[in-house]
Amino acid sequence: MDSAPGLSVRLKLTLSYAGFLMLAGSLLLAAVWVFLLRYVPERALIVPGSTGTPTNGVFPIRSNLLHVFAPRAAAVLAFLLVLGLVGGWILAGRILAPLADITDATRLASTGSLSHRIRLSGRQDEFRELADAFDTMLSRLEAHVAGQQRFAANASHELRTPLAISKALLDVARTDPNHDAGEVIDRLDAVNRRAIDLAEALLLLSRADQRSFTREHVDLSLIAEEATETLLPLAEKHGVTLETSGDVASTSGSQALLLQLTTNLVHNAIVHNLPEGGTVWANTSVRPKTVVLTVENTGDKLTPQLVSTFTEPFQRGTERIRADHAGVGLGLAIVKSITQAHDGTLTLTPRSAGGILITVEPPAKATHTDR
Structure with a gap:
């Protein structure tokens, strides 16, 4: 005003x-x-x-x-x-x-230039603290805006792909009356389902980024059991063994989002595994101030440089796979966003024998009642 x-x-x-x-x-x-x-x-x-x-x-x-x-x-x-x-x-x-x-x-x-920094000199005082805090805020805003721009560009590209495929299928059906209509319908249905999955993943990612959820008591050990039970048929289809163990790991957050996080981790561990005889381990543990969820799998040997890109949107391992089980490329991006929304840390470590170890570490639930 x-x-x-x-x-x-x-x-x-x-x-x-x-x-x-x-x-x-x-x-x-x-x-x-x-x-x-x-x-x-x-x-x-x-x-x-x-x-x-x-x-x-x-x-x-x-x-x-x-x-x-x-x-x-x-x-x-x-x-x-x-x-x-x-x-x-x-x-x-x-x-x-x-x-x-x-x-x-x-x-x-205010004009959109986020690269400038104050870098106030002199001894530490209130003005220096304010300037340093402002520089930190600018750094985070610049990184956030750059990430959003990359995400928007990738999302536009990914959403454009199913639309382009749909248009191509319709053009074929229009120009070739003798083409099998059932095949066109099946392919359109698959493309449409993929577009819906992508839109839902984008909405979930946006919800996690905004932290628009109610915090409640959540036991990660129960979450891990539920996720592995849900994905057991997929694991059997791929010949992967699921093993779940660990202690009661109580934290505070969204039951639905943490279940989505765990499901994404286990799903990725199953589909990115050995062709035969693969294994996935889901484990929970408790530390003095945090609880830990680890999902580990067998698979190809990975480099730390490659693993560091996995949490970027639309990254699917070593290449942009288009298989049915490849997902939409937002699985680990959603995991990262949900982890940050719960004030936790996400660590990806390649295993020396092949595969990857992913650790999610949110704060342990406080003894007092959250308000």
Whole structure:
């Protein structure tokens, strides 16, 4: 909302400095005057050689003292006023100088330029802490915006693919009346299902990023058991053995999202495994401040450089597979987003024997009731 212009902070500080200095000076002069009234006699005997006019043989000390003290006190207050205004203006300017750098960086950020950093020099103080926090925020915003741009580009490409395939199938059906309509319908159905799966994955990813869920008590060991039971038919189809073990691992979060996270991990571990005789291990454990869910599988040997790309959207291992079980390329991206939404850490480690070990480590559930 627009508001009426007011005094600058520098002017307010200047007036505050000057006002405080005037108040301190006034109190000091008042203390001096009280001291003089207490210890200086009201009248004194005439001193030989004095020029004052005596009254009844005595000289009026306090009346003359007031005439001498008052103008000098006024001069001192005037000097303090000028000193307070000039000195306060200079001091306020030096103190508020870092705000100019912070303001410039804020204006640049408001125009969309997130690469600028304040990098305020000097010793650690409140302004330095503010500048460092602002630089950290800009770094995170820049990384987030860059990630969103990459994600939007990838999502557009992925959504365009099924639409292009559908258009090609319809064009074939339109130009070739003798083409098998049943085959076209089946292929359109498969493409449509893939597009629906992709749209649902994008919505799930958006929901996790926004943290728009209600936190509740969740036991990761039960989640792991449910996910493996659901995917047992898929594991049998691929000749993969599922093994689940571990302790009760209580955390706080969304039951549905954590189930989706675990299901994605187990699903990926099944479909990206050995052609025959593969194994998937799902385990839960408890640490002092966190709980741990690990999903480990056998498979091809992977390099750390390749593994580091797996959490990027639309990455499907060593190549962009188009098999039925390949998914939409958002499985581990969703896992990463859900983990971050639950304030946890996600670690991907290639196994020396082949395959990968994925660790999800959210905070353990607090002993008190979450509000």
